[in-house]
Ligand SMILES: Nc1ncnc2c1ncn2[C@@H]1O[C@H](COP(=O)(O)OP(=O)(O)OP(=O)(O)O)[C@@H](O)[C@H]1O
């Protein structure tokens with residue numbers, strides 16, 4: 001049986017602007033989304049900013065009511081059985097907010113333990129265990145206001161595991177973590193996978209999604225544009241190569257010129273220190289380089305490399321090189 | 324039985340932690356200073372002003388009125404901060420995402436402020452005895468204690484409602500100050516209610532504190548518990564009404580947040 005099932009989910013936001021002449025605008029954040037996650041599966045949710053990932057996650061965590069569609073978790077209805085579902089799920093919305101900064105780490109956990117109706121005897125053992133698990137051993141007595149960003153995010157992980165939920169929703173849990181912290185975090189996620197937890201993970205880090213996910217859904221503008229295993233998604237771009245060109249202060253107009261070249265499938269840029277790295281997807285591989293160079297005449301160009309496509313390239317292809 | 328004791332323990336733990344977490348003035352020294360000096364300042368100011376205006380005949384009236392009025396500091400400011408604090412901590416989504424019993428959660432936010440507020444009144448009455456010779460020799464102290472507690476509870480009831488408003492409106496402090504000063508006027512702490520026009524008296528009767536202050540004045544001048552019972556019950560009733568309105572408002576806020584996706588709530 002599927003642990004999570006989402007059928008034709010739709011969610012609209014109404015926003016009002018203007019003080020005197022109020023105008024109501026509707027944003028269809030999630031237009032029509034369906035997917036299923038089976039027990040023990042790690043399901044990655046990818047998509048550009050504003051695609052509707054957080055909105056989807058909020059509906060699944062009982063924080064938003066859907067406008068249409070049906071969502072079931074462990075067979076329970078997300079609207080009718082919200083309170084029962086809350087006992088079975090844990091969730092994190094990335095970032096450092098959502099903790100009581102005046103309390104120590106331990107007291108934060110004790111407070112949330114009381115909200116999950118966990119008996120003090122149980123939480124007394126569970127809290128030290130979790131602090132150890134997330135690498136906060138010995139820091140639990142300090143006030144959260146003195147924690148670094150990474151420490152706060154670790155505390156969030158401990159918080160959401162307090163009641164040992166079987167299902168976890170992690171919305172950009174590694175955002176803003178340093179590389180070592182992010183790697184340690186992925187180790188924690190792997191441990192949870194080994195415990196057969198069902199996990200929905202939203203991330204903007206492709207290698208993270210690639211290495212952790214059993215399946216990935218790419219969502220764009222409120223709909224799912226692809227849903228498959230990472231390796232299957234990569235097959236979509238198997239015939240392509242990626243030419244990476246280091247540039248310095250390249251103008252958008254030049255990028256668009258390259259995008260318009262007939263042998264170019266997609267172009268994205270990545271900021272790196274003072275440089276912008278152009279990622280050009282093309283079937284011609286290394287042969288495309290001379291033509292690309294011609295289009296870049298007059299630009300300062302650094303290193304040029306040609307490589308195999310990654311999940312990120314598959315993603316860029318799918319969402320049209322927007323991000 | 325076990326379930327009940329467990330629930331009580333959870334309630335207590337949650338209550339205590341949320342009090343520490345959300346009540347921002349709680350640095351020990353600041354707290355003690357505000358607890359001791361705040362009542363002193365208010366009593367001195369209004370009692371001198373009052374006795375000057377009334378020709379020094381009726382100091383007790385102002386001393387008692389302002390001493391009881393002190394509960395509004397905990398009941399309005401404290402409770403509002405305890406409810407509204409979740410907004411600036413960004414904890415509301417995490418709170419609303421738990422299966423926590425909403426009633427325990429909500430009323431738990433006010434619980435410690437009841438004792439905090441009552442303590443403030445006792446300190447203020449102490450200042451009254453010390454500085455203005457307030458005389459308790461005729462007073463049924465047990466009855467006075469009940470009056471203080473009930474008045475604190477009812478003021479916290481209003482505070483719970485204001486706290487919910489602070490989840491909706493942006494300007495918490497403005498709301499707080501307005502209510503505090505409205506209470507200062509309408510509670511009769513510094514003005515004889517009978518001198519109010521009719522409509523103002525009606526408002527007075529609909530607010531907490533009014534009956535509590537009247538009851539305390541009667542008790543200190545020698546009335547018995549039986550004589551003030553209607554006042555005390557009325558005060559309690561008012562508090563319960565505001566508390567319940569607050570609770571429904573709280574549930575409504577949660578519901579609206581889930582419906583509308585109100586930005587900083589979820
Ligand atoms: N509370 C809200 N009120 C109004 N509009 C909202 C609200 N929350 C999100 N939106 C809008 O809904 C759309 C989807 O937002 P959502 O936060 O789900 O995107 P996301 O995929 O999580 O993006 P990101 O990668 O930036 O986190 C966006 O257009 C956003 O502006």
Ligand SMILES: [Mg+2]
Nearest residue numbers: 053054055171
């Ligand atoms: Mg998001």
